[in-house]
Amino acid sequence: MTAMQDILPDLPCDAEGPIFAEPWQAQAFAMTVALHKAGLFTWPEWADALSHAIKHAQAEGDPDHGDTYYHHWLRALESLIIAKCVADEALLHALRDAWDRAADATPHGQPIVLENDPQRAFV
């Protein structure tokens, strides 16, 4: 019935394929699990943030068919990081831009590291 299950019976994946479609989804997932373990938030707090992010996305017109799930997840994580005063929006924004410049300055095929940001000053 599920080819993948027949070929790799020990892997827990299902007919829908890999658990994470892209690496960033896995990273966002793992950060949430790690932060919960570190006690930054409770799971009900997380579920509340995620539910809020989903409603927000729906209000913005996301048909929410499950394929944007990790976008909601990421947004929920950002909102909790800000709510818990780990970082403010400006810092997240500045770091996002720094990574963008770093990627831009990294030759294709080489690992992208933040040190490649030509304007690296605040890290």
Added chain:
Amino acid sequence: MDGVEKAAQPVHPPSMTHHDHDNDHHDHGHGHHHDHDREHSELSEVALRVRALETILTQKGLVDAAALDAIVETYETKIGPRNGARVVARAWADPAYLARLRDNATAAIAELGYGGRQGEHMQIVENTPDTHNMVVCTLCSCYPWPVLGLPPVWYKSAPYRSRAVIDPRGVLKDFGVTLPETMRIRVWDSTAEMRYLVLPMRPAGTEGWSEEQLAHLVTRDSMIGTGLPLTPGASA
């Protein structure tokens, strides 16, 4: 692929949308369009935001790269619906285990080595000849990770989350499951505190089967309630 198209337009917080990635490469002045510029790397908008989070969390000592890798590996290779299938098969084969599972599902599941995150408060809901059970999370995507892994895409979708409650019979039909009109359908709404695992009925014709054989009949969907276990003929 519809999903890929949608993923290319992530739902960013409004404050982050001003940064149009397509414009990033227009200042290089080499006279070629960025689409043809393959000399440097690029990260998607969401990947950039994830890296920003990881940077700040690492600097603050809240996460480290090795621990994140270990979490991802665990969920990609060790946790999934085969775990739940072993629980169900044991319950089918061992009445004493079934009694413990009814009494304290969290503890009984832990006997098989499955537990932890999102499995702290488990309850089994048993299908009977009169009642079929189905699990949903109407608010987000609460799901019993230790026994089923991470939820499938449809479980996280708005149509399933809303329709499972309003029209469970119609949802089952979409999944190819038609139940007798007389059978009652109970829908269980998961929460951050309580997770449900459907215990399907043991298929007929499996008398004397080993737990391992039985486990092969247990599908993920049969433990969510959107499917039924395979029958001996279908699996052999």
